[in-house]
Amino acid sequence: MKHTDTTSINLLILNPADNVAILKRAVKEGSSNMIQDEQFIFSKSLDMGHKIAIRPIKIGETILKYGASIGFAAQNIATGEHVHIHNLTSRYTIVENMEATQK
Amino acid sequence: MNNIATEVISAWPRSDGRKGIRNTVLVAYLVECAHHVARQIVRPFEGDDVHVIGFPGCFPNDYAQKMMENLCTHPNVGAVLLVSLGCENFRKKQLQALIETTGRPVELLTIQKSGGTNTSVESGRQWVQNALLSLSELPKVKMHPSELVIGTICGGSDATSGITGNPAAGLAFDKLIEIGATCIFEETGELIGCEHVMAERAITPELANNIVKTVQKAETYYAAMGYGSFSQGNAEGGLSTIEEKSLGAYAKSGSSQISGIIKPCIQPPKGGLYLLDVVPDGAPKFGFPNINDNAEIIELISCGAHAVIFVTGRGSVVGSAISPVLKICANANTYKNMPDDMDVNAGRILSENTPLDEVGNEIYDKIINLCQGQRTASEKLGHQEFVLTYKTLDPIGPNCLA
Incomplete structure (x- = not known):
C-alpha cells in the first residue's frame, strides 16, 4: 500500500488510485484547503481521520481508499466534500443505527 | 533482491534447525495451582531472560497441550522448568519427553512431591540458576x-x-x-x-x-x-x-x-x-x-x-x-x-x-x-505477559499451504 502526499499538508492520500484523502488534522468550518491545485472551503468542522473527496465522484461509483473499495457513492459527491456514512454505502453489510453519528 | 540484507544476526542454534534470537529459561506452570510457585521461582532473576508461562486449566485440552509443546520448544527458548502441582490433568510427561528430544535442559518439579511451596521454590531457583549458567556457555551462530x-x-x-x-x-x-x-x-x-x-x-x-x-x-x-x-x-x-x-x-x-x-x-x-x-x-x-x-x-x-x-x-x-x-x-x-x-x-x-x-x-x-x-x-520495562486458554481447532484444510 503506497502513500503519497498531496500538495496539501493537511491531506494524506494512501494510494494513488484513491478518490478520497484523509485529514491529517482537524479542520474548522470555513477554513480552506488546497485540493489538486484548487482552493476549497470546508462547509463543516471535521476531525482528524475523516475523508474528503479529491475529485468529483458520481453516484454509484466505487470509493477507493488504500487502493481498494470501501463502498460506493450513495449520491454525487463534489471535490472537497466530506465522504462519510451520509454519502458512502457499504457493499458488504448494511451498517445500521449509524445515523446518530452523522454530523 | 536477496542481497540487500547484509545485516548479521548472531543467534542460538536449535536441534530442529531453527535459530533463536533470545536464549530464555522458561518456568512453565501446568495448572493455576502451580502458578504462585512458578512466579516465586523467577523472582530473584528479574532482568535475566527467565519468563513464566503456563496453562491455568485443570482439564486437559489438545490445543493448550500443543501450544505448550510448541512454546517450550520455540527457538528463543533455551531451557524449561515445568512446575506441576501433581494432581492436574495436563499431559506433563508427554511435554517433558518432547522437550528432552530437542536437547534442551528440562526438569519437572512436582510440588506435591517436593515438600510444598517453600522447598519447591528453593529447588526451582537452584535449577534455574544452573540452567542460566549452562545456557551462557552455548555458542552462537550467524543467522541471516x-x-x-x-x-x-x-x-x-x-x-x-x-x-x-x-x-x-x-x-x-x-x-x-x-x-x-x-x-x-x-x-x-x-x-x-x-x-x-x-x-x-x-x-x-x-x-x-x-x-x-x-x-x-x-x-x-x-x-x-x-x-x-x-x-x-x-x-x-x-x-x-x-x-x-x-x-x-x-x-x-x-x-x-x-x-x-x-x-x-x-x-x-x-x-x-x-x-x-x-x-x-x-x-x-x-x-x-x-x-x-x-x-x-x-x-x-x-x-x-x-x-x-x-x-x-x-x-x-x-x-x-x-x-x-x-x-x-x-x-x-x-x-x-x-x-x-x-x-x-x-x-x-x-x-x-x-x-x-x-x-x-x-x-x-x-x-x-x-x-x-x-x-x-x-x-x-519487564513486560512478559502471557495468556493461554481453551480452544478447539481442526487441522488446516487442503490447499491452505502450497
Missing part, C-alpha cells in the same frame, strides 16, 4: 535475516492505527518478505469486509477460496458471541463502512502475495506472507477466540515468530513472554504521553508529515536491531 519469522498484531487501536502505524508496519513486512523472511498477520475477525480484496493476493485460486471461507467462519463465530465488528466509535473516528475499517487492520500485512493460511502451532513451511486463522472450529465452545491481545501474540509466537510488531493508537503497554514485542505508536499524542512504552512513533506521519516509507524503514531496522540483541521498550 531471511531466517526470521515475524508476526504482526494491532491492539488498542484508534483512528490513526489504520492510516499510520498499520501501513508503516505493512511496508516493513514487504521489506522482510523481499529478503526471504516469513511474516504472519492475523485476526480474521477484524478482516471481515476485506476478504475479497485479500483473496486477490492469494498465490493460488484454491487459497483465495479458503481465505474467503476463513473470514466467513470468523464472521459466524463473532456473531454467535454477540459481537459486532463496526461500532459507533469507529464512525466518529471517520470510518464509514466495515470494509474501510477492515482495510485499516489489513494494511499491516503490506502488499506481498499471500502464501498460505496457518493456524496456531503451525510453522509456515517457507518464507512469505501467511494469514494466521485464530478462530476456533466447530460450534462455539469455550467463548471468545482470543480474550485479549496477549492471547493473539502468543499464538503468533507458537507459529515460530521470533518477534512481534504491535501497532497501537490508544497506547497498549504489553510485551510478551518468549519473543520481543516491538511497539509502533500510531498516534503522536499517545507517543508523547507514554514514550517509554513505545519503540517507534508512527504518529509523526500525521503530525510532522514524515513519509510513510521512512517509518516503514525504521520499523524494519528496529526489528533487525532487536534480533541483534537490542532490547525493545516492553522488554526493558
